[in-house]
Amino acid sequence: MKSVKVLCYCVSLLFICFKSYSQEVFTKEVKVCLSKTTLLVFPANIKNADRGSASIEIGEINKVSNVLRIKASEENFIPTNVSVFTDDGHIYSVNVSYTSDIFKNIYDFNISESNQYADGGAALTQQRVRQIAGMIQYISATTRKPKFSNGDITIRLKGIYLAGGNLFFRFGIHNGSAIPFDVDFCKFFIADRTRSKRTSHMEKELLSTYSSLNLTNTVPPGEDREIVTVFDKFTIADGKTFHVEFFEKSGDRHLKLSIKGKHLLRCKHIDNLSN
Template identity: 25%
Template sequence: MKTLIIIIFLATIGTGSFAQDTAYISRDRTTALFFKSSVKIIGKTPPDFKVRQIENGLITLKAINPDFKSVKLNIQDQNTNQVYHIPVQYSYGRAGRRIEVAGSRSIITVIRTPVTNYSAIGNQLASGKRSDVVDRKKIGGVKAWVNKLSLANNKVFFRLDIRNRSNLPYDVDFIRFYIRDLKTVARMATHEQEIVPLYSNLNKHTTVLKSKEIAKVFGFHRFSLSEDQALNIELYERNGNRHLYLQIKQKDLDDLQTINPAPQQPANTLVASLNKGNYKRRN
């Protein structure tokens, strides 16, 4: 009886399934998924994108129709029988990357510390007129400003204003943030450190209509810059070419405004968090 229980337990481990981060694809760029061992695609693949298995451990993705809804691609490891559920979404700017896929494990932790009231900070910075502008850019009737650079609970926040004075609506595809050297030597590899906001009040599908203006707030873990570095902010238009590129430089961080919002009540619940090291991206 004990032997049977052990066999069932080991079989259960071998057929575990893991959720992965999103793989972004477009019609112009091919996204590649690399696996450490031989894999196969299970189930049907949607007709909106092309899936090709180039090698045992290499699968490529490319979009056919840009308007498909987010779906999950199920891929099984032939050695361990583990199933990876990889969400696939259309995005012009984030497509065309090499993605290494590996297993993950869940860790149960107890949160007992006060939680930063990010919504209160976002509402405070989004209200009122823009001020203390650190950078601005304009293209095709669309203009963006970085302003209200602030520090709250050891986190860095800023406001991004977007105004549209063209007749054509401006659909926001996504906004990318990364730290890079201001000057790069020709023929040398450029090192980029991509950072992800821990807070954003930007909706997934945001459109700025003619003569309209929006103010969105982003928050990050505290970061620092050297004199020859900048935080780059890339704003991409969905199905268009009116992309905006803004920067926050080291000198802009010297005059951070301090915000002291009231913290939320301490949370006392069990949460499962995925190991962030399981899914690495490289351009």
């Protein structure tokens, strides 16, 4: 009789554990195409990922261990799925189907569809800021100006994005020379657009909260690099300009951009891309 009670207890415990474990499976519908990459963002590092068929390509992003990229490898494939296991014990089942073009390429499991950053004002953790900065390169550039060249080195503004009360500035640098371009340091400040000889020139320096420059500080000959720098949200008056300066290490090929207030006001909200 005692053994029967023990057996019943074990079966009940197993059922409870199975039920609890099964609740850790999350699902999402995802569209992919041939020409663009779709990103899945998870709240924990990816432990393993498995695709249902060879009709899609999957892979992790270098130095971003919680983001999985998906892309179609053929047109009009039969809908399939991707199973993702994260190191916090959760399982994600992603149903993947084909479309000729996608208008949304980032799906975030951190945020439910009913809990979006509606106005870009919700606070972001430093880890989340780094994640968004790493994903911005997969978002279509919103502008190609202003730009500046010095000695076959060209820098251009590729976009300004708003998320969680943070402004993400995306810069593209092209090295058209035969010598590597090494960035020593950057300077960011707000100054009057025009100044009189009779008045002193006041500058207000801004400190970034994050920059991918530490990961990408060298642009090899003939190559392009993107740098994302993040600031707390700010605006500037019509008579002022936001200045960006990149200084070359052991060289004089310094780069600079002048960004007007209208560029800031045209920033793209990217919170709605994260679900």
